[in-house]
Amino acid sequence: MLDRTDVQAAAARIAGRVRRTPLMPPSDRDAVWLKCEFLQHCGVFKTRGAFNRQLAGLETGEIGDAGVVVASGGNAGLAQAFAARDLGIRATVFVPQSAPDVKVRRIEAYGADVVRVGSEYAEAYDAAVAFGERTGAALAHAYDQLEVAAGAGTLAEEILEDEPSIDTIVVAVGGGGLYAGVAASALGRARVVAVEPELCPTLHSALEAGRPVDVAVAGVAADSLGARRLGDLAFSALEKEPPTSVLVTDDEIMDARSSLWSEFRVPSETGAAAAYAALLSGRYVPEDAERVAVVVCGANTDPATLG
Structure with missing residues (x-):
């Protein structure tokens, strides 16, 4: 079970390895704070969990000569490859055929071995598990692993340190690692709004079914939010305190992405724009x-597509 002490331990472990990203205050035209995690190493929050996972594995001796293996739609692979290069660890990254080339090229540039397998994340994950069992590489899960989720939750610690009066933290959800970490950090201090694309609603479906269930994966944000099933850590978090669950359309995500660029010059990828889409579209209306x-x-996108 993930709790705030795990998040605080992660914050201490990764200090000096990751950036403390700024919290942009509201403007006259937009009454929300923006946690600028797109400025993180690799342009994504997953770098926090990657360092926490690998440093913890080095402390226990779990990570040896075979290094780490991860399955990823792109961003988790980027983060694990970056952390591995920094720590002198071998990294192997399994990605689906649909993984964006812009992300795959960066993973390779960090020195990781990249293997393309299958059409979606779940197939890449099965191949990564098999590789780890065969070679002894330690599995670094993209989202459903305590060290990974606790690392992600450190951004909520920063939000509530920088602005303790925050009532609500809005996050996008795929497999739920970020949600699980934020929920653990914010419990008793701020509510959490969990935003998903209508075309890959893992958390929303788990709430309805009372358990994690497989969902179809499609849409503009599938490369980063396209997990087939909500992780167990995220489900445990929603059982402890259910979030406000919000679904947004692909068009609303693309509108939010355009707005983030035109209003703030934030180069957001589609999955990263989903949380903002909940507010811009009126799907979530603050009191x-x-x-x-x-x-x-997430800032791992082709700048030519920003408009």
Whole structure:
């Protein structure tokens, strides 16, 4: 079970390895704070969990000569490859055929071995597990691993240290690692709004079914939010305190992405724009005087598509 002590331990472990990203205050035209995690190493929050996972594995001796293996739609692979290069660890990254070339090229540039397998994340994950069992490489899960989720939750610690009056933190959800970490950090201090694309609603479906269930994966944000099933850590978090669950359309995500670029010059990838889409579209309407922070957490996109 993940709790705030795990997040605090992660913050201490990764200090000096990751950036403390800024919390942009509200403007006259937008009454929300933006947690600028797109400025993190690799442009994504997953770098926090990658360092926490690998440093913890080195401490216990779990990570040896075979290094780490991870399955990823792109961003988790980037983060694990970056951390491995920094720590002198071998990294092997399994990605589906649909992984964006811009991400795959960067993973390779960090020195990791990249293997393309299958059409979606779940197939890459099965191949990564088999590789680890065969070679002894330690599995670094993209989202459903305590060290990974605890590392992600450190951004919520920063939000509530920088602005303790925040009432609500809005996050995008795929497999739920970021949600699980933020929920653990924020429990008793701020509510969490969990935003998903309508075309890959893992958390929303788990809430309805009362357990994690497989969902179809499609849409503009599938490369980063396209997990087939909510992770167990995220499900445990929603059982402890259910979040406000919000679904957004692909068009709303693309509108939010365009707005983040035109209004703030934030180069957001589609998955990272999903959280902001909940507010821009009116799918989530804050109460009067509610103080809301939105996590914008991915900048691995083709700049030519920003408009």
